[in-house]
Amino acid sequence: MTISEVSEKYGLSQDTLRYYERIGVIPPVKRKAGGVRDYTEEDLGWIELAKCMRSAGLSMEALIQYVNLARQGDETIAARRDLLNDQRKQLMKQYEAIRAAKERLDYKISRYDEAMKTGRLSWDK
Amino acid sequence: MTISEVSEKYGLSQDTLRYYERIGVIPPVKRKAGGVRDYTEEDLGWIELAKCMRSAGLSMEALIQYVNLARQGDETIAARRDLLNDQRKQLMKQYEAIRAAKERLDYKISRYDEAMKTGRLSWDK
DNA sequence: ATAGCACCTGGAGTATACTCCAAGTCAAGA
DNA sequence: TCTTGACTTGGAGTATACTCCAGGTGCTAT
Numbered sequence: 001m002t003i004s005e006v007s008e009k010y011g012l013s014q015d016t017l018r019y020y021e022r023i024g025v026i027p028p029v030k031r032k033a034g035g036v037r038d039y040t041e042e043d044l045g046w047i048e049l050a051k052c053m054r055s056a057g058l059s060m061e062a063l064i065q066y067v068n069l070a071r072q073g074d075e076t077i078a079a080r081r082d083l084l085n086d087q088r089k090q091l092m093k094q095y096e097a098i099r100a101a102k103e104r105l106d107y108k109i110s111r112y113d114e115a116m117k118t119g120r121l122s123w124d125k
Numbered sequence: 126m127t128i129s130e131v132s133e134k135y136g137l138s139q140d141t142l143r144y145y146e147r148i149g150v151i152p153p154v155k156r157k158a159g160g161v162r163d164y165t166e167e168d169l170g171w172i173e174l175a176k177c178m179r180s181a182g183l184s185m186e187a188l189i190q191y192v193n194l195a196r197q198g199d200e201t202i203a204a205r206r207d208l209l210n211d212q213r214k215q216l217m218k219q220y221e222a223i224r225a226a227k228e229r230l231d232y233k234i235s236r237y238d239e240a241m242k243t244g245r246l247s248w249d250k
Numbered sequence: 251a252t253a254g255c256a257c258c259t260g261g262a263g264t265a266t267a268c269t270c271c272a273a274g275t276c277a278a279g280a
Numbered sequence: 281t282c283t284t285g286a287c288t289t290g291g292a293g294t295a296t297a298c299t300c301c302a303g304g305t306g307c308t309a310t
Contacts, residue, residue: 002256003256003257004256013298015299016298019297019298022259022260023297033306035257035259035306036256036258036306037258053229056223056226056227057223058226059296059297078241081234084230087230091223091226094181095220095224097180098216098219098223101177101178101183102213104177105216112205112206113206116202116206128286138269139287141268144269158277159276159277160288161287162287185266
């Protein structure tokens, strides 16, 4: 698969795909004649993982570490599990922060909806 | 309340508090003699709101817009409600992204835990 | 064979959100 | 009075994650 197809498929720019590979968020992609990237199914798996984790807010650094460990083989299994556990913890914190903010927004919005009827706001900012 | 007390109370650096005020994430804080900031309860409310929303991932820009609208008075009620609704939508998307990533992490972690028993990984990366 | 196009690399530039720093002011205690 | 320490401002610097660009290569269709 070419970089333009992958870009299309995952909604990541070609520059971003090359950048991810360059800094190690995904492992190196094999090239065909002329040095052109030819993405395999496995490469796509890494890209999708990176996209999923990035969209949830995981840092590039964590992803790079994970990829590095994965490339070192089976003796890094425990380290990888620990890394994933750490990231999961971070995610749960973020989840809670969003939940709290949403609750607050809901309250404010309900107040604004109420105020829309009377045309003024007497309570808070 | 002094900036050092506010910094302590909310876990935001003094630089961050001044920065927030400078760019308008919170409204201007009244000064006492010598130009020293003296935070009121209302100021604290804005700071707490900013902290809550920022920790959930809302952009500075959105917060600045909200503060600007709030400072313009009651004729911006509808605009503020719309802004909050937009931000709520963003938040829900982020919530879902985290949920999906967490699910994926949980699966991977369970696989790693399993692999810890056998000492090797046969399945995926 | 030559124009066009997709691709390549290395490096510079950008946006966001801080974070740090220099130089100065001011009030209070020794 | 002099020093200390908390505070002030404006501006520069930093980290993260892209994003853009110049200059070059190589396949393909005319």
